[in-house]
Amino acid sequence: MGSGQSWKTAVASSLSAALAALRQLVGGFGTALLALALLVSIVLTAIACLAGVGLLLAPVFLRAVHALARRERARLARHGVEIIAPDPAPTRLLSALADDITRRELRWLATHATLGLLTGLLGLLLPLFAVRDISFPLLWPLAPAGSSSTSLGFGTADSWAQASVVPLLAVGWIAIILGLGPGLARLQSRPAVRLLAAGPGTDLTLRIAELTATRAAALDAHAVELRRIERSLHDGTQNRLVSVTVLLGAARRMVARDPAGAEELLERAQSAAEQALSELRAVARGILPPVLADxxxxxxxxxxxxxxxxxxxxxxxxxxxxxxxxxxxxxxxxxxxxxxxxxxxxxxxxxxxxxxxxxxxxxxxxxxxxxxxxxxxxxxxxxxxxxxxxxxxxxxxxxxxxxxxxxxxxxxxxx
Structure with a gap:
């Protein structure tokens, strides 16, 4: 039983990792297309600068490079790849050419526009190939005569038996996605991790101050929540329970000489206990509402x-x-x-x-x-x-x- 559960857990983990990798690759494909378009524009602008007519566009494209780099850091952060941003880079041409941050971002741009585009395209096409090949037997009767039976463009299916073999190729695509998907995602993000992160000489004072403030805010919020819970228990529930104790003691003393009065006190004690229980439930819901789990x-x-x-x-x-x-x-x-x-x-x-x-x-x-x-x-x-x-x-x-x-x-x- 334990080995069966372990096997199911491993399969679920592999599927989850593969799906997360595909999402990361497809997202990287989008930024890689932008990087390619921007790289081509920069090359054309550089050629125009040799003729003396492209200098005015250089700051615009430098700002576009910095903006795309920020977008890539934010995208990777959403996938759990945290990249500490460097200080703002200059946008004036001469200063930018001498700036290490700008040079590294331009190197990332060229790498992402090529390697990132290729890996992203694989992340986009592999699941499409798998879906296409696994559904081919259903679509085969509708396919034109002589059309390819596989997503790679080779082979034709002239009978149902031949068409039914094509899904075996889809099994191969799925195996590639499960086995290589996470590695492709890491390969795609590696240039950004290496080139878009703050260099060893970067002043991280602001980031440290931000994290310190965030930690202080978390501690303050926790302390406020504890004080709220303490007030609720002390001012509400505790007083109700004290009232229950007093009423029960009075009822015990009166039960022999005044049964009717004792019964009235017991009713009041029951009412106070029910109110205390209701307040305890309210406090528990305030800590972590059970409806969230349910x-x-x-x-x-x-x-x-x-x-x-x-x-x-x-x-x-x-x-x-x-x-x-x-x-x-x-x-x-x-x-x-x-x-x-x-x-x-x-x-x-x-x-x-x-x-x-x-x-x-x-x-x-x-x-x-x-x-x-x-x-x-x-x-x-x-x-x-x-x-x-x-x-x-x-x-x-x-x-x-x-x-x-x-x-x-x-x-x-x-x-």
Missing amino acids: RGLAGALSGLAANSAVPCRTDIDLPERCPASAEASAYFVVAEALTNVAKHSGAGNVAVTVRSRDGRLLVRIDDDGHGGADESGGSGLTGIRRRIAAHDGVLRLTSPPGGPTVLEVEFPCGS
């Missing part, structure tokens, strides 16, 4: 919307589960935002949109209230920002006077 983030947010004081509609697209910490943070953001809308906005409607794309979770809350939301006004936005900062995420708030208010949150949700 129904996932989509079901939990639908429950929040159904219980919202302001009519709320949801648009949730989550192809797969996020880590528990990310789901809990997204749930907290939406719960706090809906509370703020009900208390402060005067809105008639609110919309919650949630998307999970490329390892990033995006949460957007729109309301048609009077606007004017401000973090300094004690509206709970500070708590949201601290919790998101703990995930190295960002919060964007648009709330002009008169409304509407749009709260957007984005943070990593990769495993």
Whole structure:
């Protein structure tokens, strides 16, 4: 039983790694196309510079190279390949030619436009070849006479028996994807890791300060949460349980001389115990709502919307589960935002949109209230920002006077 479970786990892990590699390769194919177009433009501009007519375009293309390099770092970060960005590079031609960062980014551009394009094309074509060959027996009767029976362009199928052999080639494509997919993804990203990262002489003070601030925000958010739980237990549940104890003691003393009074006290004690249990459940839901484990983030947010004081509609697209910490943070953001809308906005409607794309979770809350939301006004936005900062995420708030208010949150949700 243990070996069977281990085998299933290994297969699932291989499939997951292969799919992640294909997503990374296809994404790299997109940036490789941009790199190729930019490389051709730079070569043409360099030729024009020899004639003295392309110098004005050089800063534009240098900025485009830096922007594409930033995009590639962000794309790889979504796939778990963290690349520390160097200091901003110059865009003036003479300064850029003497700048090591610019020279390394240009080397990456040339490599990605060739090697990255080739590996990305393989990541795009291999699954298409597999699907085409595995479905060929179904499509064979519709194929024109003399057409190729394989995705590689060789062989023809003149009978059902010959057509039924083609899916064996699809098995080979799938084996290549499972065996070589992760390696191709690493090969495609290797030039970026080597050339787009900060050099050994780069000052990382800003990045260290950013990580220190993020860690401090996470600790502050944790401390605030602990204080909230302590207050809830001390001011609510503990008082209820003390009341239960007092009432039970009084009922025990009265049971002999005044049974009716003792029964009344017991009823009050039962009511206080039920209230204490309800408050304990509320505290537990505040720590990590059980509905997240039972129904996932989509079901939990639908429950929040159904219980919202302001009519709320949801648009949730989550192809797969996020880590528990990310789901809990997204749930907290939406719960706090809906509370703020009900208390402060005067809105008639609110919309919650949630998307999970490329390892990033995006949460957007729109309301048609009077606007004017401000973090300094004690509206709970500070708590949201601290919790998101703990995930190295960002919060964007648009709330002009008169409304509407749009709260957007984005943070990593990769495993």
